[in-house]
Amino acid sequence: MSDGEARPDHPAESRPEDAALATRGLTRSFGALVAVDAVDMSVPEGELRAIIGPNGAGKTTLFNLIMRTIHPSDGTVWLGGRDITDTSEQRSPHLGLARSFQSNQLFTNLTALENVRIVAQTAQAGPFSLDLLGRGKSVAEAEATRLLERTGLEGNADVEATNLSHGDQRRLGIAMALATDPDVLLLDEPTSGMGPTETRATADLIDAVRSELGLTVLLIEHDMDIVLSIADRISVLNQGTVLKTGTPDEVQADDSVQEAYLGGMKEEL
Amino acid sequence: MIDGGMLRRIESRLPERIGGLDLQDVRVPVGLLLIVLLLRPIVSSSLLAGYEQIASTILIWMLFAASFNLLLGYTGLLSFGHALFLGLGAYVAAAGHTRFGLPWIVVAAIGVLVSTGVAYLIGRLIVQKGAIYFAMLTLGFAQAAQYVANQNPFDLTGGSAGISGATPAWFVLDRGEKFVAVGGLQLDWYWVLGIATVLGMLAIWQVVRSPFGRTLIAIRENDALARSMGVNVDRYKVWSFTFAGLFAGLAGVLLQLNIQGTRLELLSLAVSGDVILMTILGGSVYFFGPPAGAFVWLLAEELLTDFETLHLPLTEFSVVSVDLSGVLTYWQFFLGVLFVVVVLLSPMAGIWGLVRRAGNRIYGVIGGLIYRV
Numbered sequence: 112m113s114d115g116e117a118r119p120d121h122p123a124e125s126r127p128e129d130a131a132l133a134t135r136g137l138t139r140s141f142g143a144l145v146a147v148d149a150v151d152m153s154v155p156e157g158e159l160r161a162i163i164g165p166n167g168a169g170k171t172t173l174f175n176l177i178m179r180t181i182h183p184s185d186g187t188v189w190l191g192g193r194d195i196t197d198t199s200e201q202r203s204p205h206l207g208l209a210r211s212f213q214s215n216q217l218f219t220n221l222t223a224l225e226n227v228r229i230v231a232q233t234a235q236a237g238p239f240s241l242d243l244l245g246r247g248k249s250v251a252e253a254e255a256t257r258l259l260e261r262t263g264l265e266g267n268a269d270v271e272a273t274n275l276s277h278g279d280q281r282r283l284g285i286a287m288a289l290a291t292d293p294d295v296l297l298l299d300e301p302t303s304g305m306g307p308t309e310t311r312a313t314a315d316l317i318d319a320v321r322s323e324l325g326l327t328v329l330l331i332e333h334d335m336d337i338v339l340s341i342a343d344r345i346s347v348l349n350q351g352t353v354l355k356t357g358t359p360d361e362v363q364a365d366d367s368v369q370e371a372y373l374g375g376m377k378e379e380l
Numbered sequence: 381m382i383d384g385g386m387l388r389r390i391e392s393r394l395p396e397r398i399g400g401l402d403l404q405d406v407r408v409p410v411g412l413l414l415i416v417l418l419l420r421p422i423v424s425s426s427l428l429a430g431y432e433q434i435a436s437t438i439l440i441w442m443l444f445a446a447s448f449n450l451l452l453g454y455t456g457l458l459s460f461g462h463a464l465f466l467g468l469g470a471y472v473a474a475a476g477h478t479r480f481g482l483p484w485i486v487v488a489a490i491g492v493l494v495s496t497g498v499a500y501l502i503g504r505l506i507v508q509k510g511a512i513y514f515a516m517l518t519l520g521f522a523q524a525a526q527y528v529a530n531q532n533p534f535d536l537t538g539g540s541a542g543i544s545g546a547t548p549a550w551f552v553l554d555r556g557e558k559f560v561a562v563g564g565l566q567l568d569w570y571w572v573l574g575i576a577t578v579l580g581m582l583a584i585w586q587v588v589r590s591p592f593g594r595t596l597i598a599i600r601e602n603d604a605l606a607r608s609m610g611v612n613v614d615r616y617k618v619w620s621f622t623f624a625g626l627f628a629g630l631a632g633v634l635l636q637l638n639i640q641g642t643r644l645e646l647l648s649l650a651v652s653g654d655v656i657l658m659t660i661l662g663g664s665v666y667f668f669g670p671p672a673g674a675f676v677w678l679l680a681e682e683l684l685t686d687f688e689t690l691h692l693p694l695t696e697f698s699v700v701s702v703d704l705s706g707v708l709t710y711w712q713f714f715l716g717v718l719f720v721v722v723v724l725l726s727p728m729a730g731i732w733g734l735v736r737r738a739g740n741r742i743y744g745v746i747g748g749l750i751y752r753v
Contacts, residue, residue, distance in 0.1 A: 178608060204610030216608075218601040221594075229598045230609045232591050238612035241619060242591040251591070291610055 127189040131156040131327040132177070132208075132295045137186035139176055146172040148351035149186065154295075159321055159328040161338040164348035170331045171213055173348065174297050177329075178203055178210055190295060201238055204230075207294035211284040211301060213331070217272040223283050224268040227255035230290035255290065262286040262316065278309045282316070289320065295327045302334055310334060314341055408585045408667060409578075415442070415671065416574035423679065436558070436570055438678050439577045440635045441658070445670035446584050447627030448655045453664035454588050455620040456600035457507070460515045461522030462655050465625040467647035468495040469632025471529060474546035474642045475536045484548035484637070491636075492629040499625020500618065507617035519649065526647035537642075544641040551637060558638075573634060580630050585667060587623055596620050661719050663730025672732040680718060684711030 127133035130153040137150040147169045154160045162170050175181045177188050179200045187196045190208050218226050232251035236242060259265050262282045267275055272283060281301055288296055301317065302310040314337045321328050332338050338345060345362045347354040355365050362368055420435040444466055451457040469491040476487030506517045532539035552559040558569035587593050599606045599613055607613045636642055662673020726733045
């Protein structure tokens with residue numbers, strides 16, 4: 112199902128070249144299981160697109176395919192008008208595509224500052240730099256300090272990632288993704304495991320940062336309050352296919368979505 | 381057991397700067413100087429080895445172990461063939477000097493370069509393999525090199541006997557003591573070696589504290605994350621392997637001079653294995669861990685192989701001598717026990733972790749007393 116063609120009010124989206132991020136026929140099967148099945152998606156520049164769907168719908172696999180952490184069985188990934196399907200994963204941040212992980216993926220025994228600094232240094236110096244004299248150190252460190260302040264972690268700069276609270280670890284993941292200086296940001300359940308106050312604060316942070324930096328954001332999120340409050344549009348994923356893409360109102364009103372996914376959550380909405 | 385948080389809490393009790401001086405910036409250079417200054421008097425004491433020659437050997441192995449730790453401790457790569465680079469440095473220098481009559485300084489430089497270049501090429505070939513295949517491939521290359529050296533191709537390597545007499549005229553042996561003759565002066569070889577070792581270790585330290593080295597640590601911590609953050613993980617690993625080869629080659633060149641030749645065992649699996657054990661014994665998470673491991677390992681080896689009789693002074697006039705020759709033939713067993721005990725007590729942090737912990741405890745007690753006064 113192609114969300115682009117189905118929307119005449121977004122004619123530009125029919126061409127993957129015109130979206131900030133697009134997929135065409137993106138498919139990945141693991142043996143007999145088709146985890147992501149011919150997904151056509153177009154996210155225009157500056158949009159915050161939430162991806163929702165039941166467990167096992169293929170949301171994280173879709174992220175892994177877009178980042179090329181895993182390779183698609185079929186289909187293409189487009190970033191800023193360019194087919195990036197065959198470029199390596201480690202090129203992504205240098206092309207303006209970054210992610211934060213669902214599970215806390217951090218450099219655990221390094222301090223919060225070093226976690227961000229290493230990413231900032233990589234963004235500034237490129238995928239490889241034989242900087243043995245520390246020439247780029249102060250610039251990267253200034254950028255890392257700024258991002259820790261922006262994400263509310265300035266008090267924990269010298270704390271090792273493994274000793275941070277769960278919520279701080281999630282925010283550190285966001286700070287690291289931001290340190291790549293992205294155009295398109297993929298966030299995989301950034302609020303999972305957080306209490307209500309922390310969740311709200313993190314959602315506000317994401318919303319604020321994306322308008323400040325003009326980011327295009329793809330957000331996997333289970334908390335429907337968050338999704339409805341900050342998403343421009345929502346794509347509903349079910350069994351590896353896009354069931355429906357639309358504004359929060361459109362998605363809530365859609366019968367097939369109600370049936371397939373939101374049935375159990377109707378009262379919550 | 382020691383974990384990162386505990387280490388941090390301990391370290392937070394130490395002062396970080398005195399006046400305008402950041403202690404982190406002088407800790408390693410001062411430590412290295414202290415090692416060179418104190419090592420020989422310590423091992424010469426009658427309680428320990430009782431003679432000086434082993435001090436030079438220990439210095440060289442400290443450098444070799446530190447070069448290995450670039451891989452294991454700082455990049456998370458386990459190589460079973462690090463002897464290859466020690467042997468390459470030694471063999472190229474010795475063969476160049478004896479077979480082609482080139483000045484020793486020139487062949488030493490060539491030895492380090494060859495070792496570095498071979499490390500780069502092997503690294504390019506194997507870093508992207510999984511951990512087990514990487515380890516096996518390094519082992520394979522080292523074994524192949526030992527086989528070739530044993531065959532004595534073109535009469536270059538001396539076969540099973542190795543190369544002997546590969547010393548320049550300025551390297552003087554006088555009644556078992558080694559000297560370096562410069563101008564009219566005879567410098568004690570130990571101090572010349574000490575300077576070379578300190579410079580080598582300082583260079584390693586600069587590598588690990590540089591942005592390049594911090595990225596290696598990130599790769600050790602989580603290479604999948606590093607990759608997704610845009611780090612060219614394989615290339616960093618290749619260069620880590622290259623630097624490890626460079627400094628191992630330097631250790632090899634120095635070792636060649638120290639033993640005035642080469643021995644086939646330099647390329648052996650035993651050497652590759654010893655440097656792994658020393659590094660883990662000493663504590664791979666610390667810069668000073670592998671040197672500490674080399675020190676303890678070589679000294680223990682020396683004590684366990686050479687001392688057959690233990691003299692216990694009971695009173696001023698009676699000394700009980702216990703014949704240990706029967707027990708100490710099992711010296712490798714005792715080294716093994718030492719290794720197992722330390723690793724069980726202090727995994728990752730090793731002997732150096734235990735020393736630091738004890739040191740910090742003493743410091744804490746003294747600090748507490750001062751505070752109370």
